[in-house]
Amino acid sequence: MDTPYGSALLPVWERPEPQPRATPVPLSRAKIAATAIRLADVHGLDGLSVRKLAKELGVGPMRLYDYVINRSELLDLMVDAVYAQIAEDSHRSEWRATVLAIVxxxxxxxxxxxxxxxLLGGRPHLGPHALAVGESTAAALSQAPGVRGIDDLQRALGALNAFIVGALRREVTxxxxARSTDTDVTAWQAALGPYLTSMLKTGRYPTVARLVIDGAHLDAEATFHHNLITILDGITSRPHP
Structure with a gap:
């Protein structure tokens, strides 16, 4: 396909919308993304296909290819629509407050x-809203007291993004x-509880024993915020040679 960039296809965000057709079901990339998000919210990414999406929209599957050339482009649109939600009302007058709001x-x-x-931590998210969130985050972190140059900023962003990806993937998992019918917690405890108890009684794992016996069930949101503050404190106070 010839484009203004030669044979390379323009990114989905840069291509103009197809001309509207005289059909009962008007389409747009925004409508396609919103519908795909609703399907993925219910069925997950494994349950999302172009055929299912077309059926939900009331059109033939081939019509969707006028708007997205493959599933990867569809995911790009969905991800950027979510970043649009993140970007709303995230700017604050102070750098730390801005980062906290975005995260x-x-x-x-x-x-x-x-x-x-x-989809976090995979290939770069380069849609306009994702870039806007990235710009706001980087601009805010660049004002942190412990960030004195581009190398510091790269390291600070790396640490923050690693925390976000790891924390959110773990919480979602x-x-x-917890709600999976395939995971029977009671059966698991009955099967492995005696083994774990005997291992802890050996005295070889005293810290693990404290965590298992004395550890409380921490609130997920409060823990996330506490750990985020720890990351930001480290960025702010990191000593320089």
């Missing part, structure tokens, strides 16, 4: 759309496991 809105988005966490 907590990212967590809210991942809990509302669990499939979103599956735990939520899925």
């Amino acid at each position: 907590h809105r990212t967590r809210d988005a991942a809990l509302d759309h669990e499939w979103f966490s599956d 735990e939520r899925r496991t």
Whole structure:
């Protein structure tokens, strides 16, 4: 396909919308993305296909290819639509407040759309809203007292993003496991409880024993916030040689 960039296809965000057809079902990339998000929220990414999406929209599957050339482009549109939600009302006058707002809105988005966490940490998200969130985050972190140059900023962003990806994937995984009918916690405890008890009684794992016996069930949101603050404190106070 020839484009202004030669044979390379323009990114989905840069291509103009197809001309509307005289059909009973009007389409747009925004409508396609919103419908795909609703399907993925219910069925997950494994339950999302072009055929199912077309049926939900009331059109033939081939018509969708006027708007997205493959499933990867569809995911790009969905991800950027979620970033649009994250970008809303995230800017604050102070750098730390801005980062806190963005990261907590990212967590809210991942809990509302669990499939979103599956796509974090993979290939770069380069849609306009994703770039806007990235710009706001980087601009805020660049004002942190412990960030004195581009190398510091790269490391700070790396640490923050690693925390976000790891924390959100773990929380979403735990939520899925807790409601999964395939995971019988009682049976698991009955099968492995005696083994774990005997291992802890050996005295070789005293810290693990404390965690198992004395550890409380921590609130997920409070723990997320506490750990996020720890990351930001480390960025702020990191000593320089």
